[in-house]
Amino acid sequence: MAIMTNDEQQRRPEARKPRGFPDRTAAVIAAERRLVDSISSVYQRWGFDALDTGPFEYVDALGKFLPDTDRPNSGVFALQDDDEQWIALRYDHTAPLARYVAENWERIPKPFRRYSAGPVWRNEKPGPFRFREFIQCDADSVGVAGPAADAEMIAVAAEAMEAAGAARGEYVIRVNSRQLLDGLMESAGVIDGGQRGTVLRALDKFDKFGVEGVTLLLGKGRKDESGDFTQGAGLQANQIDVLLEFVTARKVNRAETIASLANTVGMTRAGATGVTELGEIDAILNALGLPEESVAFDPSIVRGLEYYTGPVFEAEFLREFRDAEGNPMRFGSVGGGGRYDGLVARFRGEPAPATGFSVGVSRLAAAMAASGEEKVDGPVLVLVLDKDQLADYATLASDLRRAGVRAEMYLGSSGMKPQMKYADRRNSPAVVIVGGNEREKGVVTIKDLKAGAAAAKGMTDNDAWRTERPGQFECPRAEMVARIKTIVGQS
């Protein structure tokens, strides 16, 4: 806890906080916990063991963000430790996993299956639903080659979406393959490394710009609405045709998509490998009972390709949320994954094939809270009317808690009206009132605030209901717990 000095008292600090790290209140936190718990349970059930590598890594171990300047700070939160070495907060769970596996190679079981659920930090420009700290839940298998491991990851991703609250049809895992894209580049005669990058970025825009826009980006370039011009890849029309045929090769089901891709890129070695792999993945997905609506093969998926080396996929959460004003909030991709055979080798030199999946829960949780889908019930409030009866009021609240009811005694010296206002602010389902009258009679007065609110909204036209559950009533002290449990729905 902080120590206050006279100095600080004199120059009063401003109560403000850094951008991109919003204060999260009860509903958001409840949604986060529910998501983390349910997704972790999926990983756990699939045989992944929990591992937390801690917040900091050396920047050279993290990769990507090397200390080429005196103070590296692009994308990560970095600082110098007291031994002068640069450390940074992890920006994902994968880079630390690679470090862990390399460091403990001789001691860990192989294949090494682990999951992680916790915050990662990105030193980026924050925005609405774009946080600088967010929670990711990852599962990874290290030391496994072959499509069975990839198929498993895709199935895990689908189960994670369902655990997050998406029914079948409310999510889709879209799968593509790095091998197929390698074959595609060969077929289309895209050989130059720089051009390859431009082409991949263009294909990645298919979702957004469609055939027309991507054709421009693959050819001479594209001018957007604001007049900004994006230089194109400068390909010939026949090359563009090959690329577009590939990107639009998704058919009604996985088997037909594979056949279509075999036609498009199956004649190249990489393409043929990719087609065979997708076939093996499909067989296992079928065995696991994953329908077409849950997992689609979609050649338009282009994803972190400098990093991935095999199958890649994205998890889309299709369910729509509406905020308090009724505006729809849609998510699109909430997670993704794929095969990354090079990351552990970066430390060890020897190959260590790996595949993984990561889902972000912070944006989802924020949407669930904003939509009112995730709510937290307030505590039952025991009013304090006679200051010399504190021990008695404390006992009443304690009796409720012992019965499992969320309850508190009002703390403070206000009168009844502010206490009722407080109960309202806290979203209390009920208050317990004991004044001199009640004490003499050995009763308590219970005010059912939910019933009161419902009555105020005209929802209680049914008189029988109103009689059965009046807004306010007296009952013997011995019945208080049972009556309150009925009100809060715990009886």
Add this chain to the structure above:
Amino acid sequence: MAIMTNDEQQRRPEARKPRGFPDRTAAVIAAERRLVDSISSVYQRWGFDALDTGPFEYVDALGKFLPDTDRPNSGVFALQDDDEQWIALRYDHTAPLARYVAENWERIPKPFRRYSAGPVWRNEKPGPFRFREFIQCDADSVGVAGPAADAEMIAVAAEAMEAAGAARGEYVIRVNSRQLLDGLMESAGVIDGGQRGTVLRALDKFDKFGVEGVTLLLGKGRKDESGDFTQGAGLQANQIDVLLEFVTARKVNRAETIASLANTVGMTRAGATGVTELGEIDAILNALGLPEESVAFDPSIVRGLEYYTGPVFEAEFLREFRDAEGNPMRFGSVGGGGRYDGLVARFRGEPAPATGFSVGVSRLAAAMAASGEEKVDGPVLVLVLDKDQLADYATLASDLRRAGVRAEMYLGSSGMKPQMKYADRRNSPAVVIVGGNEREKGVVTIKDLKAGAAAAKGMTDNDAWRTERPGQFECPRAEMVARIKTIVGQS
């Protein structure tokens, strides 16, 4: 995920991590979650709402660690944000709470009751069970004066200890008061501010050095075993007598301790206030049914006193753990709290009385895992013997998971022996074996590894038990799930 450049491939980074941030594996994480969940449930039930203020605060808002040098870094992990302002990772949950309350004063219900459960970071020298990141679970009430709120916090602390796994008698909350200590200083004639600090530090050592050692520290000074000399407070013998009488004033119960303290410091104004407050706290503790063994009034408790302004207390976890070698691990204080009426005022200028409690779970969780008290069961392993039957093996594992059993299909291309070794490393309760033989007969072979391990340890002298639960058996495929559920204890 990280992108590997050619540059990085050439100079291979070392797989190592910063000190004080241990990689936490499954058992530690399971213990942490259990502790966080159960303590959070206590806070929730008492009417506290979850709040997470995020990892970073401006250093001036954190207090204590002001940027008086170019790069403030004593005690906290600080860095400059891209707007050049210094931010730091929170070192507790209380300083950010004060910022939050001051920033949202008009919007929040008062009293404001919140709990937080999450990591805090201290840039300190790490050691065994001394981490630079650890999880704290805090509850606080802001905007409340008066001993009822303090009594409630003490009761919450006791329930938190029980939620953490300490039975009655296995923990104690030791309570003292800043008012009493103020009265004591007055009684003993300790007026000088610097001398006061030295006296408090000396009294804080009572636990460790006893009457003799503290007498030296209050007087001329004390030489320790290594020969190092600690300068004393330079008090007279009669002053030291007053102080020692106070520190040893703990009696067999709370009421007698109050009477004893009334004799010692009750004649001063602050002391009389403290005695009255303790009396009111005692009345509420009695109403809440908290026995003497759970909450003691102990005048030897001295705690962060520049910060606290009223009642203070420490939570001691008395239960002993033993590590794998049988060495006892004891904890002493795992948490503490008290009244801090000045922290929010630091921002607002106006007073905002507050009281709170904080418990650290990381050391406890580490001990629970090290003692073997917290264990994680491994997954059932479906062996892969025929590569062309992957879809079938995947189905068997999937059938188990659908029944709620933790299960995985072996991923890799190893023979049976390495697969069995892997099952052993993963602590698998059982493996499922299907070769050509089993396939023809429509059965599976199940190897009960727990039974096998028990047999190997000579624990199965009872032949009946051995027959009933043999180490290995065949069963029809349709019975696999039921038989496995019996083995893993989920039937």
